């Protein structure tokens with residue numbers, strides 16, 4: 101087993117020297133059929149669901165080439181800086197969980213205002229700048245082709261999907277029609293996001309409050325098959341787990357040693373990051389779940405999904421079956437992407453994603 105630990109600068113060097121394989125197509129038409137059927141069942145079964153009101157062909161007249169415009173930018177960003185991928189997927193998650201998927205996370209705090217925007221909340225400080233850049237560049241291109249038509253919220257949803265696929269994950273259809281929000285308040289962030297040391301009970305409750313099931317929690321956590329975490333998010337597992345003065349017993353000893361070398365108990369380099377998936381850190385695959393069975397989870401919440409009897413069976417199932425993971429993840433993203441969306445004449449279509457009209 102090879103264990104990868106990086107600082108951001110060594111990772112940047114790695115990107116330049118490593119070829120990352122990007123499959124052109126990972127899915128059969130059967131998968132899409134299944135996905136559509138399940139999504140329509142899902143929304144028909146829930147009268148409050150807004151999934152029905154978003155649509156695949158929302159911009160078919162007003163901006164028919166939208167998806168090509170966005171994908172030309174995401175492909176270039178991914179080539180130049182692969183960290184854009186995980187960063188944008190996480191940005192989408194943080195947007196949807198706070199005030200719904202309305203690009204409120206992209207708004208900047210207003211100069212002179214006493215109310216900070218979501219972007220400046222503590223829990224969003226370590227969202228990588230590459231994610232904001234990707235959406236900004238995609239929006240600029242889209243604005244130059246279809247001015248004033250496409251929301252930042254839809255561009256973020258499309259960019260997140262593109263990056264999943266560019267990293268080797270599924271290419272799932274994205275429904276569109278989200279409007280951009282006008283409200284972004286930093287104090288709304290903490291209560292709506294999970295923490296690295298949340299219990300599984302807390303995660304289940306939080307996800308349920310967003311209309312997401314236990315299965316969605318397990319499937320969406322699979323996004324941690326790519327990307328990195330800073331030491332401060334898991335250091336409490338390495339030395340003094342829950343005040344025991346011992347490490348978390350559910351960490352493989354070799355991983356523990358490697359993490360301890362990079363992340364000292366006190367006073368470490370704040371820029372050091374470790375990959376979530378220590379076996380295939382750059383591939384969007386189902387190894388994340390196999391790792392959890394082998395005590396190779398990075399965050400307590402990741403490892404917790406295997407330890408908790410409610411979520412373990414699905415972790416085991418997804419660890420055995422990549423196609424099942426891709427299907428469950430795609431459905432989860434569709435559901436997450438419809439949380440509290442603004443539709444019709446709600447909200448606005450921003451010209452610049454950083455500021456309201």
Ligand code: HEM
Nearest residue numbers: 186187190193226294295296320323327328329330333401
């Ligand atoms: C289930 C509860 C979750 C918890 C507790 C959690 C927590 C975290 C933490 C602590 C980090 C590392 C941040 C840093 O140190 O820079 C992270 C990164 C990440 N998260 Fe999650 N997360 C959760 C669910 C999700 C979901 C649902 C998604 C998307 C569908 C997601 C996508 C990501 C990605 C892609 C990264 C890597 C970001 C990067 O490398 O720039 N996470 N998450």
